[in-house]
Amino acid sequence: MQNQQTEKTLNYHSRTKHSYESIRRNAHFLDWPNRPLPFKTYRDLEPIPLPPEREGTGVPGSVDLGNLRNLLYYAAGITKQRQYPGGEILFRAAACTGALYEIELYVVCADLPDLAAGVYHFHPGDMALRRLRQGDFRAVVDAATEAPSLIVSTGTYWRNAWKYQARTYRHFGWDNGTIHANLLAMADGLGLSARVMCGFVDSDVNGLLGLDVDREVALAIVATGEGCPAGSAPEMKPVQLATVPLSKHEVDYPVMREMHRSTWLETAQEVTAWREMARCFEKPEEPAAEGINLEPVPASVPIKEVIRRRGSSRRFRRDPITFQQFSTILDRSRQPILTDFPAINDIYAVVNAVDGLTPGAYFFDTRRCTLVPQKRGDFRDRATYLALGQDLAGDAAASVFFLADLEQCLASMGNRGYRAVQFEAGILGGRMYLGAYAQRLGATGLTFFDDDVTEFFSPHAANKSAVFLVAIGHPATIDSKSTPKEAS
Ligand SMILES: Cc1cc2nc3c(=O)[nH]c(=O)nc-3n(C[C@H](O)[C@H](O)[C@H](O)COP(=O)(O)O)c2cc1C
Structure with a gap:
């Protein structure tokens, strides 16, 4: 059975909290000459180029190479390229802390039109797949799957820890x-079903991808398409494939490896038991409170265009957004996600400038689809402070915070629940990005002073932990050469 010692997780969470003091105490200097490469590159595997995008690529509703290409590209492909005094940054379809891009995508598929059954790595730099294994290995990932293709995501510690040290596990x-917000939106746009799975046998999936688990670990899976039951998989021999080193040397943060290890599921029975536990988890019913009904409008911009437009706002103008715009962003984020874990995060907002809403703090009651006022006032300065002193939150029209009762979540779902809660917040935040850019607004993820966020939204948020933050507003035009600035 899964390790139920949830103190390890709660300790990890506590020791990676930011506070006014911790930021000053733990100044971390970036070792620029040792900056990790943004790509995983296999030395000896031949690239299999993905087809260029063109009208008619991909048959709607079918998992073929054209649609697979679009899923991978619009989730994790390179959408912008910028030169900075310190070098070039290849920005990707989805936002990422520090533009360090520590998440890799792999495909485990049956025979598809134009692609033989196998296990493949996706390289966004040359838009190519590289085959790690030949044959249909889907049953190793999920014996019951009927999806022709499974997209597995992994995290590479060092690529992000170079800057963020042990906090990388949250990242x-x-x-x-x-990435998954984009992937799910894109699957929807292509008429493909997509189901996200957080429960799987870690050692099987890590082994299938040939990962060195001290450096890179499988995090989640998306099953795309249906109607293609997996047969039994070929024998899984160990693979060791040489890759280009990311840096001259890497720094290990064992606390993250231990944290991750405590979330592992060891057997198919544990996966089934975890899914059952997750299915039974339910957030406590919110007491009825007088709230303001949202006024969302339907989506009208094609998802590919929204993703191509996306790019985190580096500064906001202090102009108001409309209540409809804010409603649309909130409403889209709360749409159910097809997963093997339940909704965990609660959503709060500091409203600075939304037409028709009194500035102040709000709780978003997702079941009733209402905004419930918590306190009135001009909290621009407070929002700046909460976001590690970054003006973006104070200048934004609104800052949306995700908070969760971690103890309750872990009590129900064990340590694996910690993976789910951070991941869900990222998906919700990613959806907010898309909702903002669909309406020609801007957004940016931000880091925060953990306990001050809880205190700010208390008493409603008492006992909850801050998980993630996204600021939304009108982007200000800034010098395109300015480097993406990111506090710790
Ligand atoms: C989880 C998350 C946290 C982020 N935190 C900050 C932050 O604290 N400050 C900031 O300026 N940008 C922050 N960003 C924005 C990233 O710097 C940005 O996504 C990255 O530079 C890539 O640029 P792009 O989003 O324009 O493609 C964050 C993004 C994410 C996804």
């Missing part, structure tokens, strides 16, 4: 979540 969830 795995957020940065993987923004």
